Amino acid sequence: MKLGKDHIVFIDGVDIRPDDIDFDTYIECIKGLANAVWSLNLDYFAKIRDSKGRIKVVLLLRPDIFDKIKFHNSNAKMRDNSVVLDWKTTYSDYRTSRIYRLADNLLGKQQKIGRELKLGEGWEHYFNYKIVNYRIAERLDDPFIGFLRYSFYRPRDVISYLDILKKYVEEHRPSGDVFTDKDFTNCQQAYSDYLLGEVKDYLGFYHSEANFDELTGFFRFMHGRSRFSWREFTGAFREHSLSLRNRILTISELQEGPEQLLQFLYSMNVVGYDEFVDEKSGNFAHWCFRDRTAVVLNPKIPPNLGAANEKPYSVHPGLVRALKLGK
Numbered sequence: 001m002k003l004g005k006d007h008i009v010f011i012d013g014v015d016i017r018p019d020d021i022d023f024d025t026y027i028e029c030i031k032g033l034a035n036a037v038w039s040l041n042l043d044y045f046a047k048i049r050d051s052k053g054r055i056k057v058v059l060l061l062r063p064d065i066f067d068k069i070k071f072h073n074s075n076a077k078m079r080d081n082s083v084v085l086d087w088k089t090t091y092s093d094y095r096t097s098r099i100y101r102l103a104d105n106l107l108g109k110q111q112k113i114g115r116e117l118k119l120g121e122g123w124e125h126y127f128n129y130k131i132v133n134y135r136i137a138e139r140l141d142d143p144f145i146g147f148l149r150y151s152f153y154r155p156r157d158v159i160s161y162l163d164i165l166k167k168y169v170e171e172h173r174p175s176g177d178v179f180t181d182k183d184f185t186n187c188q189q190a191y192s193d194y195l196l197g198e199v200k201d202y203l204g205f206y207h208s209e210a211n212f213d214e215l216t217g218f219f220r221f222m223h224g225r226s227r228f229s230w231r232e233f234t235g236a237f238r239e240h241s242l243s244l245r246n247r248i249l250t251i252s253e254l255q256e257g258p259e260q261l262l263q264f265l266y267s268m269n270v271v272g273y274d275e276f277v278d279e280k281s282g283n284f285a286h287w288c289f290r291d292r293t294a295v296v297l298n299p300k301i302p303p304n305l306g307a308a309n310e311k312p313y314s315v316h317p318g319l320v321r322a323l324k325l326g327k
Contacts, residue, residue, distance in 0.1 A: 003053030011037070012060045019208050031069045034059055038077075064267065065205075067297040075295065084294045087153050091145050095120065100144055103158050129181050146184060150191065150318035152269050152289045157195070157318075164190050192321035199268050199319070203251070211250045217243075218254065218261075219315070219323045226325040227314040230304045234258045259303045262313075266301035270319060273301055274312045287316065 089097030108122025133139035151157035221236040237258040253264040265271040274283035291299035306312040
């Protein structure tokens with residue numbers, strides 16, 4: 001082929017494993033695909049000299065799946081031959097983040113005012129209220145902080161919440177043209193169910209025969225706690241194990257031990273933990289999606305944190321309602 005301009009071929013969807021292929025076999029398939037893409041780009045496409053346009057293939061992978069491939073010299077490949085889509089931000093810097101710009105641009109496109117909008121104008125038109133800061137009651141935050149608090153910092157999480165809000169307002173306030181704090185609160189259950197569905201899809205990649213009720217059933221033994229100590233977690237693990245005695249489980253982590261289950265829940269962004277920084281800064285919340293980097297693809301959660309009366313572990317706020325925890 002003689003290409004007049006550059007082309008990129010994206011391969012997507014490899015994080016959806018067919019039910020009739022076991023996990024180890026599928027990882028071998030992806031490993032073969034990844035090596036084929038590497039070979040094509042390096043050994044074939046890069047050596048074509050008689051075409052004006054260039055072509056390359058890009059394989060879209062989740063970081064945890066890339067980690068399972070066990071590429072030779074994977075650190076260099078990740079650093080030099082990959083683009084890591086990092087949507088992380090902080091509450092203080094959210095306004096300069098990519099995820100905020102994406103949401104602001106999306107909402108700005110809905111407004112026909114004949115001029116280019118400044119950063120934040122699209123978002124603030126639809127969300128013109130403030131929310132209370134969780135740490136300092138006298139301080140007010142932008143409602144986008146609420147979206148971050150209940151999400152995994154992914155564009156589709158924010159867009160899904162916006163879609164749920166839009167449908168809610170159309171049904172309950174047909175004449176409404178902006179969103180309110182009450183709308184956001186009333187949609188939290190529907191959004192929490194969506195986020196739990198994302199966890200279920202993640203689980204399905206690793207355990208095709210998994211009974212999701214086994215995992216959600218564990219949280220019944222947390223007795224409503226969304227924040228808990230290591231002692232309370234291990235106690236819930238023992239109670240849950242006794243309730244399932246003599247049953248064959250489909251999720252191995254539920255029977256391997258509390259440390260393995262805690263790590264599994266952390267990897268799925270269900271559970272996080274707090275690290276004390278200092279008296280001024282307080283605690284820093286750790287979540288897997290925030291701790292994961294191009295170098296640390298599979299961050300760990302430390303077990304047995306804190307004193308007996310401390311509760312350093314917590315369920316993700318976006319999942320609390322779906323798991324029937326909290327107030």
